[in-house]
Amino acid sequence: MRFKTDEQLLDEMKGLPEMKMAEEKKQAILSTIRSANVHSSPRRFSGLGKGLAIGTVLAATIWMGATLISNNQQSALPAPQTPGSTTASPAPEAGKGNAVNHAPAAPQSEQLLSLIRTEAEKGKVFTAPYTVEHTVFDQVEKDWGKPDDTDQANGLNYSTYAKHGIVFGYNKGMQLADIRTNDPRLRQIHLSDVEKMWGKPNRTSEIGNQTIYTYDVTSKYQVKFIFQGLKRADNTNLVLVRYNVYYPQGNKNLMQYGSNMELLQGLRELAKNGQMLGSMYRVEKDVFDDIEKQIGKPDTVSFINGITYNTYQDRGLVFAFNKGMQVVDIRSYDPRLQAITQEEVLQALGKPTSITAVSGQTIYTYKVTPDYELKIIFSGTAGKPESPYIDHVNIYYPRGTINFMAG
Secondary structure: OOOOOHHHHHHHHHOOOOOOOOHHHHHHHHHHHHHHOOOOOOOOOOHHHHHHHHHHHHHHHHHHHHHHHHHHHHHOOOOOOOOOOOOOOOOOOOOOOOOOOOOOOOOHHHHHHHHHHHHHOOOOOOOOOOOOOOOEHHHHHHHHOOOOEEEEEOOEEEEEEHHHOEEEEEOOOOEEEEEEEOOHHHHHOEHHHHHHHHOOOOEEEEEOOEEEEEEEOOOOOEEEEEEEOOOEOOEOOOEEEEEEEEOHHHHOOOOOOOOHHHHHHHHHHHHHOOOOOOOOOOOOOOEHHHHHHHHOOOOEEEEEOOEEEEEEOOOOEEEEEOOOOEEEEEEEOOOOHHHOEHHHHHHHHOOOOEEEEEOOEEEEEEEOOOOOEEEEEEEEOOOOOOOOEEEEEEEEOHHHHOOOOOO
16 A cells, blocks of 8 residues: 655645644644654654544544634623623624624613612612501511611601611601612612603702702602712712602601691791701700710711801701801701792791892791791792792801901
8 A cells, every 4th residue: 555755744734724732732642653653764654653643633623623613602602690680791792603683781770770760669679678658667677687777867767777788767656758778789870870761850959969869759759869979060970879769758747747837837936946857956056066976977078158067968967167166057958848849838937038049049038036047948940840849948047157256
């Protein structure tokens, strides 16, 4: 039988597809050839050596081809998803493999916002099984145990479950009226995403360094989105840090205030004493050092015209004091007040002493005593909308803001 020369075999092997091979496989092939030709002429492969060499290369070619096919098939599959994960799998890259191009998945922010609305219409946040109005806090405590912390603010008791990222607000009857969540997935959502999906809010508010959008999702329930930062023309991409599902009716103490009219009249009586709804402290009479010892450090501190403003965001309160630490201004963002319209204020308190418009807000000032002023600030300019709601209310001591040491 006539054998091909070594040169001919090498030329044919060069015609095989070029491929990369691990160094140890190359050495194995060479060792096989050498052991089979130990007694052969140095210029020729033996028949056995040639067969082994060609067979080994062909086997390697087949193995590598199968590996390449397998790898290509795997790369065409979507990335696996952890059960319960909200992360969408990436779509296959156009023009590669045999994958079918599907419509792109909705952004995660849209999926979350849709889920938030669906659950809010039931009175729930998407991270807890409990509902405002229909659940009592006793049930939460039975299921989840004792809370990490409990406090009072805006007419409700608030209990915090840090592990769950949930705060429950409940009234004296233990009925849930406010559920708050700060789930980290919310940080995928920006203010512009909310406006795109939900439209303009029913009410907008600012407290400290946060912007609050309030939406009426049903006739009974509200969603309050809390964004970090203040919305400005050049800063609209604020990040969502928390949202609440709120049941306003559950935060009304009918035994104390039977209506918004009675609540406003009670507010005026508190103002005559230098006090504000939701606060036991008084302008002129109290110093901020004592307040801080009792309720802790503020969330934010700002300075305007020589006055220091300390904001307690969860309490919905701001305390302003002068250089002598004397409290001169107390502001309340109590949600009970924010459910009251401009029309109701006029009916309950009558015509204000003065009306001013500043930065898109309308301010009603009532002179309740020779020394104190009650200021009611509405969202939006009067008439736009036709019946704007209260944003916040101040009890103000003008004399305390005068710097007697100046000039």
